Amino acid sequence: MFLVKKSGRKGNGIKKVSVAVLVWVVAFASVFAGTLVKTRAYSQTQEVLKDLLGAAKPYGVVAEEFQNSNHNQTCFATNKLIITDQWISAWHNKSVGTTYIKDFDNSNSSCVKIEKNAFNNLVLGTDYEYVPVENKYYILDKYGKRTGAVIDVNNCKDTINVFYSEKYMDVTDTLHKVSEKFKRYAAITDDEADIIIGVNDEKRIDLAAFKNKQIVVVNMYAGNYMDWQGNPASSFYGAGELYITNKKDDQFVIINMLGATGNTEFGRFCVNGRFTGGLSDPNIADTVIFNAVNVPGNISMSELCGILVAPESDVTLEHTCTGRVIANSFVNISGEMHFISEDQQAETTQAETTQAETTQAETTQAETTQAETTQAETTQAETTQTETTQAKTTQAETTQAETTQTETTQAEKTSVTEAETTITQASEEAEVAADEEIVRTGECSHMGAYIAILAGTAVIFMAVLFITKKRMI
Numbered sequence: 001m002f003l004v005k006k007s008g009r010k011g012n013g014i015k016k017v018s019v020a021v022l023v024w025v026v027a028f029a030s031v032f033a034g035t036l037v038k039t040r041a042y043s044q045t046q047e048v049l050k051d052l053l054g055a056a057k058p059y060g061v062v063a064e065e066f067q068n069s070n071h072n073q074t075c076f077a078t079n080k081l082i083i084t085d086q087w088i089s090a091w092h093n094k095s096v097g098t099t100y101i102k103d104f105d106n107s108n109s110s111c112v113k114i115e116k117n118a119f120n121n122l123v124l125g126t127d128y129e130y131v132p133v134e135n136k137y138y139i140l141d142k143y144g145k146r147t148g149a150v151i152d153v154n155n156c157k158d159t160i161n162v163f164y165s166e167k168y169m170d171v172t173d174t175l176h177k178v179s180e181k182f183k184r185y186a187a188i189t190d191d192e193a194d195i196i197i198g199v200n201d202e203k204r205i206d207l208a209a210f211k212n213k214q215i216v217v218v219n220m221y222a223g224n225y226m227d228w229q230g231n232p233a234s235s236f237y238g239a240g241e242l243y244i245t246n247k248k249d250d251q252f253v254i255i256n257m258l259g260a261t262g263n264t265e266f267g268r269f270c271v272n273g274r275f276t277g278g279l280s281d282p283n284i285a286d287t288v289i290f291n292a293v294n295v296p297g298n299i300s301m302s303e304l305c306g307i308l309v310a311p312e313s314d315v316t317l318e319h320t321c322t323g324r325v326i327a328n329s330f331v332n333i334s335g336e337m338h339f340i341s342e343d344q345q346a347e348t349t350q351a352e353t354t355q356a357e358t359t360q361a362e363t364t365q366a367e368t369t370q371a372e373t374t375q376a377e378t379t380q381a382e383t384t385q386t387e388t389t390q391a392k393t394t395q396a397e398t399t400q401a402e403t404t405q406t407e408t409t410q411a412e413k414t415s416v417t418e419a420e421t422t423i424t425q426a427s428e429e430a431e432v433a434a435d436e437e438i439v440r441t442g443e444c445s446h447m448g449a450y451i452a453i454l455a456g457t458a459v460i461f462m463a464v465l466f467i468t469k470k471r472m473i
Contacts, residue, residue, distance in 0.1 A: 045250045045286055046343045048214060052181060052252075052289070053307075055174040056326050058097050060339025062174060063315075065329040070317075072332055074339040075099045075119045079171045083149060084108055089115030091338045098123060100169050104139055104149040112151045114160065122151075122162045123169075130162075137162060178326050179311040182293045185217060186256045193219040193256070203237040205253060208246040215252040222260040232262025232297070239267030239303070240275065247272055249283040260295045265318075268303035276305035278320065282342040285323040301325070302335070 049057055056062040060074030067082040073089055075097035082105045090096065094117065102125030104112075114122070128137040129146065135157045139149040153160060190196050194213070195205055197220040210216045222234040236242075236257055244253060257264075268277040271284050288306035292299060292313060299310050302319035308326070315327040320335035330337075 045252075045283075048252060049286055049343075052178075053324075053326070054177050054181075055169060056178055056324075059099075059324070060096075060337055061325045061327075061330050062171060062178075063325070063327045063330040064171060064175065067329070067331040070332045070334055071336060074337045076330075077169055077171055077174075078330075079103060080105055081112065082108060083110060083112050085111070085113070086332075087113050087115050088118050090117040090119070091336070091340075096120075096339055100171075101125065102171065104147070106147065106149040110148050110150055112149070114151065114153050114156050116156045116159055118156060118160065120161065122153075122160055123165050124151075124162065125164075125166050125168060127164050127166075175311040175326065175328070178309060179293055182254075182291045182309050182311075185254050185291055186258065186294050188217055188219070188256065190219055193217050195219070197221065199223045199259075203242045205242075205244045205255075206246055207244070207248075207251065207253070210251075211246075211248065213251070215254060218253060218255045219258055220255050221258050222264065224259070224261045227263075234260035234262050234264040234295070234297070236260075236264065236266070237269070240270070242269035244269065244271045244288070245273075247287075250287070252287045252289065254289045254291050257290060257292045257295055260297065263297035263299070264295055265300040265302070266290055266292075266304055266308065267301075271305075275303075276322075277303035279305040280322050280338065280340055281305060282340050285340050286342055288323075299327075 056077075058075070059077045061076035061078070063076070063078050065080045065082065066076055066078035068084050068086050068088060071086055071089065073091040077100040079102045081101045081103075088099075097119055098121040099119045100123045104126065124137070124139070126147075127140045127144075128151070129140055130137050135152065135154040137151040137153065138146045139151070141147050151162075153162065194210060194216045195218040197203060197205070197218065199221050200223075203220075205216075205218055207216055220236055222236045224232065224234050227233040247253065268275050270276070271281075271288065274281070276284070284305045285307070290304075290306060290308045290310075292308060292310040295310060295313055298314045298316065299308070300316045300318050301308055301321055302317070304321040305323055307324045308315065310325075310327045312328055314329045315325055315331070317325075317330070317332045317337055318334055320338065322338040322340050324339065325337065
């Protein structure tokens with residue numbers, strides 16, 4: 001009988017060691033899988049772009065004020081559209097995204113003319129009165145009276161969805177968040193930056209040494225002078241003088257424009273042997289970023305392909321550009337602004353997606369309420385059953401040895417549970433730390449944090465194993 005009991009205890013000990021090993025293996029697999037998933041996710045262009053631009057990502061232009069003084073071909077989001085006689089249309093008849101206009105300034109003109117396939121959705125932050133016979137939307141003031149601003153959709157009445165949503169997007173908050181994000185990049189010192197281009201240096205950005213880096217940060221300094229009118233002006237590079245070489249398609253280049261004291265202009269440049277004048281490559285439009293958060297004056301842009309981040313500056317378009325502009329104000333003087341992105345089709349149904357997400361959230365809430373009710377009923381039933389079982393158990397006789405063994409088993413389970421909890425918490429902390437490092441530097445090679453966690457996991461595993469063996473003895 002003694003031998004049987006001893007063998008049973010030994011078998012229980014082996015099972016406990018197996019449980020401890022299983023806990024460690026599961027933790028190891030979870031951390032390793034998390035590492036792979038996050039590395040792959042953050043190596044994708046659109047994931048990084050979403051983190052950098054936030055709510056501004058789906059638009060070709062985001063600005064407090066938008067003035068379309070020439071034929072325009074981009075979706076945009078603005079707090080105020082200054083109405084002109086120019087058409088708003090699509091580039092190459094491609095319907096791209098949603099345009100949001102909160103309010104209008106009709107002092108120059110009254111009619112906004114929208115061409116076929118200009119965008120999929122037009123969201124108005126000001127209410128309107130639609131006249132089907134004329135195919136026009138008359139914008140109303142807060143008292144319900146017409147303001148004089150009119151949107152003519154005669155050419156796109158069957159291809160565009162127009163609706164009213166006063167708080168569809170907070171443009172001001174979006175500009176602020178983008179500004180804060182890129183101010184942190186602009187604050188990167190020369191010691192921390194990957195490449196430094198001084199005033200008198202050759203304007204070349206060679207990425208050959210950064211093949212494994214997702215985001216490469218360049219500090220570029222401006223030369224300052226007085227223009228022909230005696231006003232402060234700045235120059236970072238001449239048109240066609242800036243060269244970017246050995247750039248991978250999914251690699252970001254953030255160029256911090258530093259040291260400017262006045263107005264400046266950004267012109268065409270060369271990427272991997274191709275000049276950006278007329279270039280419509282989404283791999284460049286999504287990933288070359290001119291960070292102009294510290295440029296104090298007005299900015300003129302021409303023949304760019306990329307993203308101009310200047311949320312506190314007034315930007316004018318001089319010649320056709322492709323990509324995005326984030327600015328305090330944007331004026332299209334000459335040429336066209338083309339919005340192009342690798343993820344263009346995914347951006348086209350933002351309004352529909354928002355509505356679907358709202359419906360899903362309501363459904364989820366209803367399902368959650370129902371689930372909680374069911375759970376409450378189940379809990380009550382289980383409580384009744386437990387009380388009955390407890391009463392029966394009280395009547396049964398329990399030996400002191402069995403009670404002691406139960407307490408021991410419970411203690412060992414508690415040890416394993418505590419170890420498992422510690423591993424989970426450490427894994428979550430490591431993932432948060434890794435995410436912050438990716439956002440700050442764009443590095444994909446963040447294995448160090450996970451290696452440290454794996455080492456900690458091993459220590460915890462050994463402690464659990466020691467406790468288990470001690471219990472067996």
